Amino acid sequence: MIIGTIASHSALQILRGAKDEGFETLLISDEKRKSFYERFNLADEIITVKSFSQVMSEGLQEKLIEKNVILVPHGSFVEYVGAKAMLELKVPVFGNKRVLEWESEREKSFEWFKRAGIKMPQEFKKPEDIDRLCIVKLGGAKGGRGYKLVRNAEEFYREFGELKEGMVLQEYIVGTRFYPSFFYSPLSKENDLFSIDIRYEANADALSRLPPTIRVDPTYVVTGNLPVVMRESLLPEVFEFADSLVYESKKLFPPGLYGPYCLELCCTDELELYLFEISARIVAGTNVWIPYAPYAYLKYGEAMTMGGRIAMEIKEAEREGRMKEIVS
Numbered sequence: 303m304i305i306g307t308i309a310s311h312s313a314l315q316i317l318r319g320a321k322d323e324g325f326e327t328l329l330i331s332d333e334k335r336k337s338f339y340e341r342f343n344l345a346d347e348i349i350t351v352k353s354f355s356q357v358m359s360e361g362l363q364e365k366l367i368e369k370n371v372i373l374v375p376h377g378s379f380v381e382y383v384g385a386k387a388m389l390e391l392k393v394p395v396f397g398n399k400r401v402l403e404w405e406s407e408r409e410k411s412f413e414w415f416k417r418a419g420i421k422m423p424q425e426f427k428k429p430e431d432i433d434r435l436c437i438v439k440l441g442g443a444k445g446g447r448g449y450k451l452v453r454n455a456e457e458f459y460r461e462f463g464e465l466k467e468g469m470v471l472q473e474y475i476v477g478t479r480f481y482p483s484f485f486y487s488p489l490s491k492e493n494d495l496f497s498i499d500i501r502y503e504a505n506a507d508a509l510s511r512l513p514p515t516i517r518v519d520p521t522y523v524v525t526g527n528l529p530v531v532m533r534e535s536l537l538p539e540v541f542e543f544a545d546s547l548v549y550e551s552k553k554l555f556p557p558g559l560y561g562p563y564c565l566e567l568c569c570t571d572e573l574e575l576y577l578f579e580i581s582a583r584i585v586a587g588t589n590v591w592i593p594y595a596p597y598a599y600l601k602y603g604e605a606m607t608m609g610g611r612i613a614m615e616i617k618e619a620e621r622e623g624r625m626k627e628i629v630s
């Protein structure tokens with residue numbers, strides 16, 4: 303069995319984890335990135351494609367199936383190939399592919415959060431309903447590009463002209479952000495917190511460096527990630543969120559959410575936690591803790607990364623003849 307992924311996002315961590323667990327590795331790369339990945343010597347084979355959507359081509363799929371490859375999806379994988387297109391992929395993918403639709407379509411994820419009974423920022427259906435500071439998210443926006451803050455309908459129409467398909471008008475939560483990464487194992491049924499990061503976003507995170515006389519509107523383009531820990535007293539609630547999301551997912555899209563996932567939380571000065579998004583696959587923020595995901599270390603007493611944990615689950619499933627439970 304070979305563990306493969308595409309050359310972006312957290313590919314290095316996924317390949318390192320696979321190697322550490324004794325797997326052969328394969329990377330699908332474009333010509334531009336190939337030499338960068340070669341520097342790390344983590345891919346036993348690199349298949350070069352013109353564009354990443356080529357993963358869907360019959361020829362490449364046949365080749366990957368023949369080689370007995372399991373593909374590990376990450377954020378850029380889903381972005382380049384598309385959550386809907388991935389449903390048609392015949393190559394085994396680690397995790398439940400159906401969850402990718404539930405994370406990428408906001409209406410679906412809000413429905414999921416609601417059913418799980420989790421506090422979310424207030425949604426406004428139309429600009430006229432806006433009665434507080436709001437963040438306007440664009441449909442299909444990549445990495446927070448084009449988001450804007452508005453306080454009422456007038457400001458909304460000034461900024462955007464009209465309400466467009468896929469736009470989300472969401473209450474802006476003033477507070478600190480936390481992105482806890484979990485791994486739910488369908489084999490052991492353990493739902494483990496691994497680590498927490500913060501997305502480092504331009505220009506929102508650059509504004510405090512400017513004098514108050516200079517006004518620049520915040521943008522939310524992710525440029526990197528920072529490590530963070532939460533007050534330990536907040537963690538029980540974070541686990542409650544995670545457990546109820548996993549529980550509800552089994553009813554909404556069986557067999558539900560499993561493998562790595564990450565909650566996007568904002569915490570107010572009243573210590574109230576709000577969930578505003580979910581990533582239902584490995585996030586790049588797990589890279590900041592290599593090789594010790596702190597909470598995995600606290601529980602298991604060993605160095606563990608999310609990439610390594612994925613490979614461990616594949617190994618375990620192979621050993622127990624339970625591969626069907628971990629791929630889709």
Ligand code: AMP
Pocket residue numbers: 423437439445446449472473474475476479501503506522566568578579
């Ligand atoms: P998203 O596309 O939902 O991941 O949002 C991109 C970024 O916008 C997040 O990482 C946050 O910094 C910020 N953001 C999104 N939603 C909210 C919210 N409801 N309240 C405060 N900040 C938010």
